Amino acid sequence: MANRRVLVKRRKAVRNIRKITRTMQLIATARFQAALTRATASKPYTEKLAQLVGDLSEVAGDVDHPLLSTPEDTSKSAMIVITSDRGLCGGYNGNVLRSTLAHLDQQNEAGVETAVHMVGKKGNSYFRFLDRPIAEPILHLSDTPRFEEIEPIANAMIERFTKGEIASLHVGYMKFHSVGRQRPEVVQLLPMVREEAEGDESHSAGARPDYEFSPPPAELLDELLPATVRIRLFQCFIEANVSEHIGRMVAMKAATDAAGDMISTLTRQYNRARQTQITMELLDIVGGANALA
Amino acid sequence: MAKSDTFNCTVITPEAAVLDCDATSVAFPAHDGEMGILNHRAPLICRMGIGTLRIEGPDGPHRFFVDGGFAQVVENRLTLLTEQAKTIDELDGEKAAEALVEAKAMKITDDTSYTARDRALQRAQVQLKLVKRG
Structure with missing residues (x-):
């Protein structure tokens, strides 16, 4: 008797959970679509900027720009880690944090002190749990990263780098390759690594137009390189955002499916329990009747 | 063409x-x-x-x-x-006016702060002008 009621109660609870996870899955899907659109919308700017840098550096020759060279004092570096504010997104935060910790250990071994700038509640609470120092928690960002929000972060980092306070800047985030594939990655933003392979080769196949420059190429690069750093950081944030929603979508889909499986198991158990009970009652009645006869 | x-x-x-x-x-x-x-x-x-x-x-x-x-x-x-x-519709006149006051209050200590103030001033002034013209 008691067993049956327990089963009904559990089944109801699982049903409720399934309702919630399904809703979350739908929301994540919608958000993912929006985030993906934003990510694709930011691509033209990045590509065009990379092309400009390519065109310019060819004209300007080997430029010695502060953002391209490593400062003498390499004992300090900084790292921006992008995690989410909310959980229930599968291995998203765990994977990012694991690759971050691996990078930090590696830096430690090399004798480089790394200041961690942690984006997102999840990462912050995890580092607090580990008792690891956080240089600066970044928590005020909105759900959809906007360029205006990322720009000050990038500018601050560029300034610290040019002053020589940090020797390098890395970003740890979940890189978005495709809907089915996201990988945690630690990329180096500063000093800048040249990405000449990207789109640049195809462009140089044709004759490069004979540009008129205003101001001279070297001065233009002075502005272009920081802009490139800013957009790269922005891209990291956008891609992390897309990956987060995919992570949540997948996790919630799995949860919904698992809840469905559980409901059918519970239903089966319930039916069996009910059947057993009826049989028992019948046996009781028949037994009683037999005893009287 | x-x-x-x-x-x-x-x-x-x-x-x-x-x-x-x-x-x-x-x-x-x-x-x-x-x-x-x-x-x-x-x-x-x-x-x-x-x-x-x-x-x-x-x-x-x-x-x-x-x-x-x-x-x-x-x-x-x-x-x-x-x-x-x-676009002009996206500009906020009040915000720009605030930014102008802020920019005017910025202190100049060296070259970088001078250019920063200059840029902030210009940014606010241009926005205000655009909003007024409509």
Whole structure:
């Protein structure tokens, strides 16, 4: 008797959970679509900027720009880690944090002190749990990263780098390759690594137009390189955002499916329990009747 | 095509491609003053300053507030890369007025703070002017 009621109660609870996870899955899907659109919308700017840098550096020759060279004092570096504010997104935060910790250990071994700038509640609470120092928690960002929000972060980092306070800047985030594939990655933003392979080769196949420059190429690069750093950081944030929603979508889909499986198991158990009970009652009645006869 | 007097003009920000249209003439704020572009201009890469971007074309004039960035002309295509491009409707007059007061209050201690104040002032003034004109 008691067993049956327990089963009904559990089944109801699982049903409720399934309702919630399904809703979350739908929301994540919608958000993912929006985030993906934003990510694709930011691509033209990045590509065009990379092309400009390519065109310019060819004209300007080997430029010695502060953002391209490593400062003498390499004992300090900084790292921006992008995690989410909310959980229930599968291995998203765990994977990012694991690759971050691996990078930090590696830096430690090399004798480089790394200041961690942690984006997102999840990462912050995890580092607090580990008792690891956080240089600066970044928590005020909105759900959809906007360029205006990322720009000050990038500018601050560029300034610290040019002053020589940090020797390098890395970003740890979940890189978005495709809907089915996201990988945690630690990329180096500063000093800048040249990405000449990207789109640049195809462009140089044709004759490069004979540009008129205003101001001279070297001065233009002075502005272009920081802009490139800013957009790269922005891209990291956008891609992390897309990956987060995919992570949540997948996790919630799995949860919904698992809840469905559980409901059918519970239903089966319930039916069996009910059947057993009826049989028992019948046996009781028949037994009683037999005893009287 | 060769006879046409229009060229392609795109305005791109980090968040989106704001505008992609044909234009007969474009005037944008270059770093050292306003620059006008007509069709078949020689290839150019230019740094932009703060100011108003005016685009005249078959589908009507467009106006934007732009804050820095780069302009590129190649093969009769003008590409404007800017971190901020706002239409007049998107501008907030009150905010700009506040920013102007703030900018005026900024202290000048060295060269960098001087340029920072200068830029902030200019940004606020241009926005205010645009809003007033409507």
